[in-house]
Amino acid sequence: MYARAPLASRPRRHAVAALAALLAAILLAGCATTDEGPIWQAGAGGGDTGAPVESSAPEVKKISLSATGDIVMAMAPNRLPPNNGKGFFDSVKKALAADLVMGNLEEPLTVDTGTGKCGANSTRCFQFRAPPEYAAHLADAGFDLLNQANNHGYDFGPKGYENTQKALEEHDLAHTGAPDQITVVEVKGVKVAVAGFSSYRWSNSLVDIPAAKKVIEKAADLADIVVVQVHMGAEGSEMTRVRPGTEMFLGENRGDPIKFSRAMIDSGADLIVGHGPHVLRGMEFYKGRLIAYSLGNFAGGGNSLSNNGRLGWGGVLKVSLEADGTYAGGSFASTYMDGVRKPVMDPDDRGLGLLRDLTELDFPETGARFTDSGKINLPAAD
Numbered sequence: 500m501y502a503r504a505p506l507a508s509r510p511r512r513h514a515v516a517a518l519a520a521l522l523a524a525i526l527l528a529g530c531a532t533t534d535e536g537p538i539w540q541a542g543a544g545g546g547d548t549g550a551p552v553e554s555s556a557p558e559v560k561k562i563s564l565s566a567t568g569d570i571v572m573a574m575a576p577n578r579l580p581p582n583n584g585k586g587f588f589d590s591v592k593k594a595l596a597a598d599l600v601m602g603n604l605e606e607p608l609t610v611d612t613g614t615g616k617c618g619a620n621s622t623r624c625f626q627f628r629a630p631p632e633y634a635a636h637l638a639d640a641g642f643d644l645l646n647q648a649n650n651h652g653y654d655f656g657p658k659g660y661e662n663t664q665k666a667l668e669e670h671d672l673a674h675t676g677a678p679d680q681i682t683v684v685e686v687k688g689v690k691v692a693v694a695g696f697s698s699y700r701w702s703n704s705l706v707d708i709p710a711a712k713k714v715i716e717k718a719a720d721l722a723d724i725v726v727v728q729v730h731m732g733a734e735g736s737e738m739t740r741v742r743p744g745t746e747m748f749l750g751e752n753r754g755d756p757i758k759f760s761r762a763m764i765d766s767g768a769d770l771i772v773g774h775g776p777h778v779l780r781g782m783e784f785y786k787g788r789l790i791a792y793s794l795g796n797f798a799g800g801g802n803s804l805s806n807n808g809r810l811g812w813g814g815v816l817k818v819s820l821e822a823d824g825t826y827a828g829g830s831f832a833s834t835y836m837d838g839v840r841k842p843v844m845d846p847d848d849r850g851l852g853l854l855r856d857l858t859e860l861d862f863p864e865t866g867a868r869f870t871d872s873g874k875i876n877l878p879a880a881d
Contacts, residue, residue, distance in 0.1 A: 568794030588640030648676030648695030719767030769824030
């Protein structure tokens, strides 16, 4: 289903463009156009019947991708969700459904490795983990690929990180986010490359933009569509705004979200999926590609994440892309974390309302345009 692609260059988009040009030349050589539409000329093809044959335009391939923000299912060993997590995502399965379903896994799936990052006397330190078997809940929800590039990926050290990958693979789930890792998934005959970035050593670097650009350039050679999963920006209920410049949190460089995201699109990315601040942030289009700066909190089992006010609001981003990465439509479905921090659909659409307001504030010219039903349009369609 998936593969960790080597970082070796292979012609992809340039080769496709050349092939298209060659095909166009062949068609022009053997096809005449009239007001009635294209007509093949006698002898242009393999047969010499001379009979006119009407040509039809090839169907444009499109695939759908869905994505969520931060996912925590439990805080093992003692703070587990009801029914040991069975049915944890049932309320949102329909909203998640897509050809490729992605989420940001904000915790290891592992036994206690004895290397938890928080010592006995730690303050302001949070470490998460869920039992390895909880990978089954992600599979049941319909997820296909999980991002590990975030600040909790190494909460239980390298062994916990490896255990997470093993647990995911046992349930046929792809993963991405390790240094130099480009995960390629084939979806309906379309190759999608996904790479994860954060400001931590166990992932591709968010801060080193030249190095990040090289990863995306290589990803663009490996696949038809390139998706960036990125954990960026400062945390907190007030951190909803996106402004130019580097963001710091607890002394850590959490990247320059605008500079990074646009640089990745310049290098070949077709979709940017952001998370990390634990709140929703605005969305904009850059060169026709969508940037979702933060999808907020999606799940916080074991009361791991606060659901106070906007911290409890998240959603499912769904995007349709053509095989060359061209945006073909999208939507946002609001969710919130209930009393036990499971994700449920929000009939009041609080997340969508916040997202619309933030987008208008931060990206008045380039921002996505949202309909009342959550459809996402390019600015020109407003």
